[in-house]
Amino acid sequence: MSEDQSATTTAEMASTTHTTSKNTLKSYGRAFIHFIQSEPTVSLLAGGIAGALSRTAVSPMERVKVLYQVQGSSSSYNKGTMATVHQIFKEEGYKGLFRGNGINCIRIVPYTAVQYSVYQEMKKWLGTNEEGNLSVGNKLIAGSVCGLASVLVTYPMDLVKTRLSIQTAKSLALNKKSSTSSAGSATTRTTEPKKPMGMFKNVAHIYKYEGGFRALYRGLAPTSLGVAPYVALNFAIYEKLTELFPKEWRSNPMVTLSAGALSGGIGQTLIYPMDILRRRFQVATLSDGAMGFKYNSTWHALVTIVKVEGYKGLYKGWTANMWKIMPSMAVQWASYDFIKNTLQSL
Known part of the structure; x- marks a missing residue:
């Protein structure tokens, strides 16, 4: 074989190899896009991203709400929502406004991803009408x-997020004093400020000192009683509101933002007392009961709050929650629809 023929053969082989590699890459690319666009995947991705975006946008309001919910009869934070935001910023700086948001995002990504993907699967299982x-x-x-x-998938992270949210630079500023017994008489001591524990230390502390694996699911019952009807109402109201519009309008950002805000606000208002119980159970054993809560059951907690704090106690932090939940759900639903439509159009 001449040198020219050899060079030609080599070039042809190289070209064939290049073409094969290119076709293989295209094949992998098509398979990847098909995977991304499949219903379970697109719902998981869109739901997870939308959840993280929405919670980060309202993180300061989330922290204020949790502080109100768990402060009992304390007056540490009682000057209004925006005044509390300013107080947190003054005492802890910018980072204080986002304390607990890291674990919240780690929690909310699988939380919303599971929520949206399971909902879509349930739609297939239950059956839909001609319009889907x-x-x-x-x-x-x-x-x-x-x-x-x-809830079942992400509850331990929600527990830790709540613990992080109520930790302050003053170390439990909500309840600085605790009672101890000394020489048969009651004395009062003031706890010294400590550096708040981080995410992993919180998990380890709860597991080691508060009851092992079961402690990571403390408060699951009231949480489930609150979350299940809330999510049900949220999805039902949102879809019912969007169905009022012509089909071509339903992906309009103004429609999704408005419907999301209304569905979140209505749903959260109806189940808010359960959210109060959820937070109280999550912090009941914090610092050996320094928070001042001791409940035997969900019903006992409900009765105790009404007896000690009045019916208003069941809606403590509601205003801050509305500042949080309405824009949060507006962003979440609008982001979800946008991301889902974008992925499906690839």
Whole structure:
């Protein structure tokens, strides 16, 4: 074989190899896009990203809400929502406004991802009408199931997020004093400020000192009682509101933002007392009961709060929560629809 023929053969082989590699890459690319666009994947991705965006946007309001919910009869934070935001900023700086947001994002990504993907699967299982919509009853069923699923998957992270949210630069400024017994008489001592524990130290502390694995799920019952109906109402109201518009309008940002804000606000208002109980149980054993809460059951907690704090105690932090939940759900639903439509159009 001549040198020219050899060079030609080598070039042809190189070209063939290059073409094969290119086709293989295209094949992998098509398979990847198909995977991304499949219903379970697109719901997981869109839900997770939307959840992280929405919670980060309202993180300061989330922290204020939790502080109100767990302060009992303390007056550490009682000057209004914006005044509390300013107080946190003054005492702890910019980072204080976002304390607990890291673990919240780690929690919320799988939380919302599971929520949206399970809801879509429930729609297939329950069956939809010609327009692809569930009946109101089935919307509530699907929402309840996806709410419970998301809670079970992410509850320990929610517990830790709550602990991080109430830690302050003053170390438990909500309840600085605790009672101890000395020589048969009651004395009062003031706890010294300590550096707040981080995410992993919180997990280790809860597991080691508060009851092992079961302690990581303390407060699961009231949480489930609150989350299941809330998610059910949130999904049902959102979809019902968007169904009022022509199909071509339903992806309009103004429609999704408005429907998301209303569905979140209405749903959260109706189940808010359960959210109070959820937070109280999550911090009840913090610092050997320094928070001042001691409940035997969900019902006992409900009765005790009404007796000690009045019916207003069941809605403590509601205003801050509305500042949080309405823009949060508006961003979440709008982001979810936008990301989902974008992925499906690739």
